[in-house]
Amino acid sequence: MLKVAIIGAGKMGISHLSILGAHPDVDVVGVCDTSKMVNDFLSRYGKFNCFTDYKKMMSETKPDAVVVAVPTKFHYSMIKDLLLSKVHIFAEKPFCLTSAQGEELVKLAKQQGIVNQIGYHNKFIGTFSEVKRLVNSGVLGKIYHFVAESYGPVVIRAKQDTWRSDPSEGGGCLMDYASHVIDLVNDILAPVASAKSSLLKKIYSTNVEDAVYSTLELENKLTGLLSVNWSDETHRKMTTSITIVGTNGKIESDANELKVYLKENPPEGYTKGWTVKYITDLTEEVDFYLRGEEYSAQLDYFVKAAMGKVPNTINTFESAWKTDRAIEMIKTSAI
Amino acid sequence: MERILFGDNQFFAVNHISDEKSRAQSIKFREDAAIIKTLDDARSLGINTFMCTTHERIGNICDVIRSQPEKYKDFKIFPCMPYAHKYANAVTELGIAGTLKQYVPGNFFGSMFKGGMAYLSKDYLSIMELLVDSEMKMFKGISTPVVFLQNVITDLFLGLRAYEVLAAFQHYVKKKYDAEAGFITMNMPKLLDALEGEGIKNPIICSSINKVGFRMSGGKEIYEETLRTRQVRAIAMQVLGGGAIAPKEAIEYVCGLPNIESILFGASSKANIQNTVENIHLFDSKK
Numbered sequence: 294m295l296k297v298a299i300i301g302a303g304k305m306g307i308s309h310l311s312i313l314g315a316h317p318d319v320d321v322v323g324v325c326d327t328s329k330m331v332n333d334f335l336s337r338y339g340k341f342n343c344f345t346d347y348k349k350m351m352s353e354t355k356p357d358a359v360v361v362a363v364p365t366k367f368h369y370s371m372i373k374d375l376l377l378s379k380v381h382i383f384a385e386k387p388f389c390l391t392s393a394q395g396e397e398l399v400k401l402a403k404q405q406g407i408v409n410q411i412g413y414h415n416k417f418i419g420t421f422s423e424v425k426r427l428v429n430s431g432v433l434g435k436i437y438h439f440v441a442e443s444y445g446p447v448v449i450r451a452k453q454d455t456w457r458s459d460p461s462e463g464g465g466c467l468m469d470y471a472s473h474v475i476d477l478v479n480d481i482l483a484p485v486a487s488a489k490s491s492l493l494k495k496i497y498s499t500n501v502e503d504a505v506y507s508t509l510e511l512e513n514k515l516t517g518l519l520s521v522n523w524s525d526e527t528h529r530k531m532t533t534s535i536t537i538v539g540t541n542g543k544i545e546s547d548a549n550e551l552k553v554y555l556k557e558n559p560p561e562g563y564t565k566g567w568t569v570k571y572i573t574d575l576t577e578e579v580d581f582y583l584r585g586e587e588y589s590a591q592l593d594y595f596v597k598a599a600m601g602k603v604p605n606t607i608n609t610f611e612s613a614w615k616t617d618r619a620i621e622m623i624k625t626s627a628i
Numbered sequence: 629m630e631r632i633l634f635g636d637n638q639f640f641a642v643n644h645i646s647d648e649k650s651r652a653q654s655i656k657f658r659e660d661a662a663i664i665k666t667l668d669d670a671r672s673l674g675i676n677t678f679m680c681t682t683h684e685r686i687g688n689i690c691d692v693i694r695s696q697p698e699k700y701k702d703f704k705i706f707p708c709m710p711y712a713h714k715y716a717n718a719v720t721e722l723g724i725a726g727t728l729k730q731y732v733p734g735n736f737f738g739s740m741f742k743g744g745m746a747y748l749s750k751d752y753l754s755i756m757e758l759l760v761d762s763e764m765k766m767f768k769g770i771s772t773p774v775v776f777l778q779n780v781i782t783d784l785f786l787g788l789r790a791y792e793v794l795a796a797f798q799h800y801v802k803k804k805y806d807a808e809a810g811f812i813t814m815n816m817p818k819l820l821d822a823l824e825g826e827g828i829k830n831p832i833i834c835s836s837i838n839k840v841g842f843r844m845s846g847g848k849e850i851y852e853e854t855l856r857t858r859q860v861r862a863i864a865m866q867v868l869g870g871g872a873i874a875p876k877e878a879i880e881y882v883c884g885l886p887n888i889e890s891i892l893f894g895a896s897s898k899a900n901i902q903n904t905v906e907n908i909h910l911f912d913s914k915k
Binding site: 302303304307308310311312313314315328330331334335337338339340341446447452455457528529530532547549550571572573574578579580581582583584 | 640641642643644645646647648650654713716717719720721722723724725728752780783784785786787788789790791792793814815818840841842843844845846847869870871872
């Protein structure tokens with residue numbers, strides 16, 4: 294059994310707690326949150342050992358691994374502190390508020406030799422893994438363009454401020470929302486090397502941007518476009534998609550549906566012209582489902598990595614740091 | 629429960645495999661009249677139970693049903709609560725406590741939860757009861773013999789081991805609405821264990837059951853074993869596996885399983901509804 298503690302029982306934390314609570318290899322030894330109401334509920338009904346001070350929780354429960362699901366502004370100091378006590382760490386996205394903070398933690402995590410993972414759950418979605426596999430196999434010929442998009446109804450009217458509307462706390466569409474699809478571009482194509490002429494548009498918010506449009510150049514010189522808007526209520530929920538165009542064809546994929554057009558030489562399972570595959574063909578079932586296979590799969594991967602059963606290569610601090618870096622480039626290039 | 633239950637995903641652009649299809653559905657059903665027409669199509673084919681989420685537009689549909697009591701006298705609704713997106717968006721914005729403050733009716737929080745007080749079990753259960761009441765309001769005067777908890781909530785409590793809350797839901801809908809409780813889940817065998825542990829015998833559980841094992845957590849085999857050997861009033865949903873299975877083959881599989889009391893499906897066109905209904909009758913008659 295892996296002893297896991299959770300810091301932060303908000304929307305993501307409580308979802309992680311539920312998934313880990315049902316995981317056969319996990320013993321949840323402690324939960325830390327600042328809300329008395331949440332703590333009382335969890336200790337009364339779930340028999341969880343709840344704390345309001347994470348340091349006290351760490352010293353009393355001595356976990357092997359910790360899930361960090363607190364607002365982004367606390368990530369740096371908390372993760373640094375946890376790294377010094379040599380526990381394995383799964384933290385929510387985005388990684389840190391600045392790439393300098395992230396770089397320091399990446400180095401420290403390597404020195405300490407612990408398993409480290411950030412919650413960019415799109416990497417555990419079957420359609421996107423298949424896109425990555427196809428891109429790496431070279432079937433598209435010479436890739437000359439990409440479009441990375443994400444839309445959803447997060448902020449659809451002017452409303453009260455929370456930490457998500459404060460740029461110094463990790464709020465805003467760029468850090469909170471666009472980070473997902475930027476991370477996907479980094480992973481599938483190549484890390485972002487520079488951003489040009491970025492447009493950060495306020496729609497309903499007063500302090501942060503609600504939409505991000507940018508021209509990106511990747512480390513392999515490929516260029517493409519980023520278009521993200523979290524004030525788009527034409528989408529029922531967050532929709533993330535990527536289009537990749539090459540001399541031998543095109544891939545259009547979202548989390549549900551993968552469409553591939555190939556001029557010639559289709560690999561096994563594909564035909565000349567269009568092939569459409571659905572997530573149902575590309576997803577492995579999980580042992581406990583809460584809100585998407587990918588949420589269970591990412592934690593299962595973390596647990597397995599912490600137990601030494603799989604390598605710690607997906608969503609490492611280092612890959613998430615590259616996403617933080619891209620976010621900074623987009624911010625600095627804003628016109 | 630009737631053998632065939634009509635679902636509502638198609639009305640609210642919920643499509644598990646294609647955003648394009650969900651866009652087309654949201655255009656097709658932008659008027660409430662289009663929803664009513666499809667429900668009438670389903671009724672004309674013998675389906676008299678509509679299992680639907682507590683989406684705000686269902687309130688409009690309920691108004692239509694109430695206004696024509698003669699026409700809808702045999703019509704039943706199985707409400708599924710809550711409409712999760714409403715709360716999920718609020719939790720992102722306001723946090724868990726803030727969301728409850730916003731949605732729990734009355735001055736409950738103002739009066740009871742002033743700084744530092746300990747929370748009692750009955751407080752949490754009162755919150756649950758108030759939320760159930762607020763979701764049930766729109767169905768007043770309509771027959772709702774079974775009231776369901778949506779999977780995201782059932783499964784959240786399941787993972788948090790808050791089994792008592794699931795049992796309390798069951799007791800409350802019985803007491804207040806004289807209705808059976810139903811539970812939607814993506815983890816049917818595990819949920820059955822939990823409910824039985826709370827002393828609930830033969831519960832109504834609605835879960836994905838399909839030939840390809842889609843969203844059957846832990847694997848198809850353990851579901852089949854559970855249906856074969858245990859006491860549960862099972863409703864099969866997502867029988868087409870999100871569209872991965874040909875309709876006839878899909879229905880043949882589900883009709884061949886033991887202990888499936890009802891089959892839940894949704895469709896946009898009369899032809900598709902008819903096709904599924906005929907397939908269910910065909911394979912049921914072969915048993």
